[in-house]
Amino acid sequence: MAERRISSIDGKLAEEFAIPSHVEDVKEKMADFAMRHTEAGRRVVLITSGGTKVPLESRTVRFLDNFSSGRRGAASAEYFIESGYAVIFLHRHRSLYPYTRMFLTINMLDALQFKVTDGTAGNPSDVVVDQQMLPNIVKVLKQYQEVKEGGLLLPIEFNTLSEYLHLLKAAAQALHPIGSKAMFYLAAAVSDFYIPASEMPEHKIQSSNGPLQLSLNMVPKILSPLVKDWAPQAFVISFKLETDESILLDRACRALDTYRHQAVVANVLDSRRGQVVVVTPETQVELRLTEEEVQKGVEIEERIVSNLTSAHTKFINPVSLHLPET
Amino acid sequence: MAERRISSIDGKLAEEFAIPSHVEDVKEKMADFAMRHTEAGRRVVLITSGGTKVPLESRTVRFLDNFSSGRRGAASAEYFIESGYAVIFLHRHRSLYPYTRMFLTINMLDALQFKVTDGTAGNPSDVVVDQQMLPNIVKVLKQYQEVKEGGLLLPIEFNTLSEYLHLLKAAAQALHPIGSKAMFYLAAAVSDFYIPASEMPEHKIQSSNGPLQLSLNMVPKILSPLVKDWAPQAFVISFKLETDESILLDRACRALDTYRHQAVVANVLDSRRGQVVVVTPETQVELRLTEEEVQKGVEIEERIVSNLTSAHTKFINPVSLHLPET
Numbered sequence: 001m002a003e004r005r006i007s008s009i010d011g012k013l014a015e016e017f018a019i020p021s022h023v024e025d026v027k028e029k030m031a032d033f034a035m036r037h038t039e040a041g042r043r044v045v046l047i048t049s050g051g052t053k054v055p056l057e058s059r060t061v062r063f064l065d066n067f068s069s070g071r072r073g074a075a076s077a078e079y080f081i082e083s084g085y086a087v088i089f090l091h092r093h094r095s096l097y098p099y100t101r102m103f104l105t106i107n108m109l110d111a112l113q114f115k116v117t118d119g120t121a122g123n124p125s126d127v128v129v130d131q132q133m134l135p136n137i138v139k140v141l142k143q144y145q146e147v148k149e150g151g152l153l154l155p156i157e158f159n160t161l162s163e164y165l166h167l168l169k170a171a172a173q174a175l176h177p178i179g180s181k182a183m184f185y186l187a188a189a190v191s192d193f194y195i196p197a198s199e200m201p202e203h204k205i206q207s208s209n210g211p212l213q214l215s216l217n218m219v220p221k222i223l224s225p226l227v228k229d230w231a232p233q234a235f236v237i238s239f240k241l242e243t244d245e246s247i248l249l250d251r252a253c254r255a256l257d258t259y260r261h262q263a264v265v266a267n268v269l270d271s272r273r274g275q276v277v278v279v280t281p282e283t284q285v286e287l288r289l290t291e292e293e294v295q296k297g298v299e300i301e302e303r304i305v306s307n308l309t310s311a312h313t314k315f316i317n318p319v320s321l322h323l324p325e326t
Numbered sequence: 327m328a329e330r331r332i333s334s335i336d337g338k339l340a341e342e343f344a345i346p347s348h349v350e351d352v353k354e355k356m357a358d359f360a361m362r363h364t365e366a367g368r369r370v371v372l373i374t375s376g377g378t379k380v381p382l383e384s385r386t387v388r389f390l391d392n393f394s395s396g397r398r399g400a401a402s403a404e405y406f407i408e409s410g411y412a413v414i415f416l417h418r419h420r421s422l423y424p425y426t427r428m429f430l431t432i433n434m435l436d437a438l439q440f441k442v443t444d445g446t447a448g449n450p451s452d453v454v455v456d457q458q459m460l461p462n463i464v465k466v467l468k469q470y471q472e473v474k475e476g477g478l479l480l481p482i483e484f485n486t487l488s489e490y491l492h493l494l495k496a497a498a499q500a501l502h503p504i505g506s507k508a509m510f511y512l513a514a515a516v517s518d519f520y521i522p523a524s525e526m527p528e529h530k531i532q533s534s535n536g537p538l539q540l541s542l543n544m545v546p547k548i549l550s551p552l553v554k555d556w557a558p559q560a561f562v563i564s565f566k567l568e569t570d571e572s573i574l575l576d577r578a579c580r581a582l583d584t585y586r587h588q589a590v591v592a593n594v595l596d597s598r599r600g601q602v603v604v605v606t607p608e609t610q611v612e613l614r615l616t617e618e619e620v621q622k623g624v625e626i627e628e629r630i631v632s633n634l635t636s637a638h639t640k641f642i643n644p645v646s647l648h649l650p651e652t
Contacts, residue, residue, distance in 0.1 A: 053391075059569040059595060061515070065379075065391045100435055108434055109426050109470045112455065112463075127463050129438065129453040137438075137453050144435045189387070192533030203570045204595075207518030207544060214540040218533060243385040244529045269385060269530075 009220040013169065016196045017162035023170050026156055030088055030174035033154045037086035038178045043312065045085045046171050048188035049073020050092025052161040056195060056214070061204045063160075064216075068189035069104075070095025072239075072272075072301060076185060077153065078143075079305035085183075086152050088175075090167055092188070093157045099144040102136060161191050165222055172230035179233040180316045183308070184226070186238045187265075194219050223259045235315045236261035237308060243269045252279040262315060265304060274300060278307050335546040339495065342522045343488035349496050352482055356414055356500035359480045363412035364504045369638065371411045372497050374514035375399020376418025378487040382521060382540070387530045389486075390542075394515035395430075396421025398565075398598075398627060402511060403479065404469075405631035411509075412478050414501075416493055418514070419483045425470040428462060487517050491548055498556035505559040506642045509634070510552070512564045513591075520545050549585045561641045562587035563634060569595045578605040588641065591630060600626060604633050 020026075034044045050073065051066035074096040077087045081098075089098065096104060111133035114125045129137050147153050156171075158164040168186075175182040193216035205212065227236055238255060242248045245268045252264040256279065267276040274289045287303040346352075360370045376399065377392035400422040403413045407424075415424065422430060437459035440451045455463050473479050482497075484490040494512075501508040519542035531538065553562055564581060568574045571594045578592040582605065593602040600615045613629040 056390075057569070061393050061567065061569065061595065062517075063391055063393065064382075065389055067387050067389065097433065100433055103434055107423065107426055108429055109467060112467055114464075114467070115452070115454075125464060126441070126452070127455040127457070127467060128441075129455075131453070138440075138451060141435060141438055141440070141453060191388070192531075193538045204568055205518075211544055212519045212540075212542040214538075214542065216538040216540065218537055241387065242530055243383070243387065269387065 009222065009225050012220045013165055013222075016198075017165050017194075018160075018197065019166050020163045023166050026167060027170035027174045030154065030156070030171050031177065033086065033088060033151075034175050034178050034182065037152075038181050042084060042086045043181045043183065043316075044088065044175065044178060045080050045183040045185050046088045046090060046175060047073050047077050047080070047185045048090045048164070048168060048190075049077075050095030050158075051189040052092070052164045052191045053159055054161050054191045054194045054216075055200065057204055058197065058200050058202050059204070064191060064193070066189035066191055067269075068092070068095065070097075071101065073185075073187040074098045074101045075299050075301040076187065076305055079299075079302050080185075080309070081147055081152050083305060083309045085309070086154075088154045088156065088171060090156045090158065090164075090171060090188070093159045097155070098153060099140050099147070102134065102140055106133065161194055161219065164188065164190060165219075168222060168226070169230060172226050172234075175234060176231050180235060182231060182234040183312055184231065184234055184236045185308070186223070186236070189241065190219070192219055193217065221259070223255075223261065227259050227261045235312045237263045237265060240264050240266045241269060241272065242266075249277065249279065249284065252277070256281055263308065263311065272300075276300060276304060278304070280311070335548065335551050338546045339491055339548075342524075343491050343520075344486075344523065345492050346489045349492050352493060353496035353500045356480065356482070356497050357503065359412065359414060359477075360501050360504050360508065363478075364507050368410060368412045369507045369509065369642075370414065370501060370504060371406050371509040371511050372414045372416060372501060373399050373403050373406070373511045374416045374490070374494065374516075375403075376421030376484075377515040378418070378490045378517045379485050380487050380517045380520045380542075381526065383530055384523065384526050384528050385530070390517060390519070392515035392517055393595075394418070394421065396423075397427065399511075399513040400424050400427045401625050401627040402513065402631055405625075405628050406511075406635070407473055407478050409631060409635045411635070412480075414480045414482065414497060416482045416484065416490075416497060416514070418490075419485045423481070424479060425466050425473070428460065428466055432459065487520055487545065490514065490516060491545075494548060494552070495556060498552050498560075501560060502557050506561060508557060508560040509638055510557065510560055510562045511634070512549070512562070515567065516545070518545055519543065547585070549581075549587065553585050553587045561638045563589045563591060566590050566592045567595060567598065568592075575603065575605065575610065578603070582607055589634065589637065598626075602626060602630060604630070606637070 037044055050070035051068035054064040056062040070091055077089050077098040080087050111130050112127050113130050115128045116125050131137060158167055196217055223238060240252045248266050252266040255264050264279045265276050266279055274294055276287050278285045289298055289300055363370055376396035377394035380390040382388040396417055403415050403424040406413050437456050438453050439456050441454045442451050457463060484493055522543055549564060566578045574592050578590040581590050590605045591602050592605055600620055602613050604611045615624055615626055
């Protein structure tokens with residue numbers, strides 16, 4: 001029964017969601033990345049981040065989207081790297097990016113100024129960053145350059161739901177060989193609905209035809225084959241975002257029950273920056289920032305990552321749980 | 327009949343699309359901006375740019391969107407300023423922005439490097455732009471700073487369709503006093519469909535309820551009251567994007583016929599960067615870049631703006647058409 005469901009999801013993926021042409025190349029890149037870092041003693045986390053685009057037309061003018069700036073995924077990537085992980089960052093094109101996210105609220109040209117380097121006529125001006133506008137730039141640029149030199153971050157982009165689904169499957173297969181050393185941190189906001197290619201009009205829907213009726217199918221629950229088939233030894237974290245707090249924990253528990261993965265990070269839209277609950281089959285741990293911490297610029301992602309990396313350690317070495325503390 | 331339609335659009339706007347709380351402040355700012363520049367002898371163009379977001383839930387997780395990076399609007403703003411216009415840039419939050427758009431294809435942190443200014447211990451490093459990565463930065467930064475000093479660009483942001491509609495109405499009313507000196511360059515990709523607030527669920531739609539049926543109403547055609555009522559003396563340009571070239575010019579002519587404005591810039595999705603047709607009641611002028619021009623970095627927006635600013639001159643001074651050339 002379970003196996004039938006898995007193969008039917010795999011079949012659906014192949015039939016109804018266009019396969020990106022570069023998926024095999026990307027899979028190889030991810031597998032190499034994972035193997036190299038595992039051999040160097042690092043664990044590897046696959047972070048998904050940003051919303052998915054669901055086209056309404058095959059030559060797409062209109063699409064359905066999910067609210068997500070990609071802030072949580074981008075911030076988490078930084079904390080995972082700080083914790084010693086290598087990160088595959090599977091993110092929506094133009095969503096927030098680790099380190100670079102600091103530029104979000106600023107027009108870069110407002111933060112640049114001319115500085116004449118010497119008196120030589122014809123010598124071009126330096127363009128320098130105004131460090132009053134970007135007070136953290138020295139620290140962040142250093143971190144970014146270290147991460148780049150260490151090859152600790154592998155960015156992979158998606159745009160549509162189809163690309164997301166196929167690239168996630170490829171990632172799961174690419175990380176299979178490293179077993180429990182792999183973590184999946186599925187923070188992307190993935191659409192639950194889509195229009196199958198066969199039912200999609202080719203051209204832009206004409207408004208002169210009157211009001212629009214859309215009939216959307218349910219997206220196959222890819223977490224199911226991911227956990228059971230593609231990366232069965234990995235440590236898998238999904239996210240649950242609701243706007244209605246009263247149903248949140250119930251949904252989170254139900255997801256764990258259905259997919260049998262390790263944890264759900266549950267959060268409510270309005271309070272997601274300061275408060276989440278990490279739900280496992282045995283525990284519900286609330287992580288919450290105080291007002292003071294928020295004002296100091298502490299980020300909830302630091303707490304989430306700290307909680308999950310500890311849990312990942314125990315997951316890899318379950319026996320150490322029973323050793324006496326020294 | 328026509329008047330009934332106008333007032334019914336106005337009524338619909340007020341009833342079914344939430345009014346942004348800052349709309350009156352923005353209107354005053356736009357009116358001041360327009361008056362100041364008109365008195366200084368400049369014409370004013372209102373550019374709309376980027377796609378609109380149509381929420382599916384009132385606490386929005388999901389939304390409908392329109393494909394648009396905002397490239398056309400942002401590039402056009404620069405050429406209008408070069409042509410002596412002052413620009414109100416009504417754009418989608420985080421869509422491309424004039425001048426800053428040069429950073430689109432680059433990770434800014436890849437284009438920055440440290441430069442130690444002197445040997446003094448503890449003296450902080452300068453962070454400078456690598457001009458090999460951003461070869462135009464000196465030129466663009468100079469332009470940007472001049473525009474800022476001259477106060478030639480007034481940026482206004484929208485996110486949702488509701489914000490767009492109300493802010494465009496406010497802009498039209500704010501520009502009414504300057505009459506034919508105002509141009510409307512409506513390049514935003516505006517949704518044709520929406521879900522009225524009264525039919526919208528409050529909370530995130532649950533996927534466990536099965537497939538999704540969406541019923542979308544048609545967005546009122548705001549061009550109609552804009553041309554007839556809110557800014558009747560202005561020079562108004564709309565845009566028509568199709569994926570099917572065979573219906574493009576017919577749609578453009580039909581729009582001119584319906585709304586009685588001055589021109590439609592018609593373009594096809596796949597070729598829009600190199601080719602458009604400027605359609606007026608009397609003429610259809612094709613603007614097209616050669617391969618060579620594309621490679622040199624010439625932009626079609628330069629041609630569009632040049633065509634329209636000339637037409638605007640004739641529109642303001644129709645009598646000069648009959649003067650002998652000197």
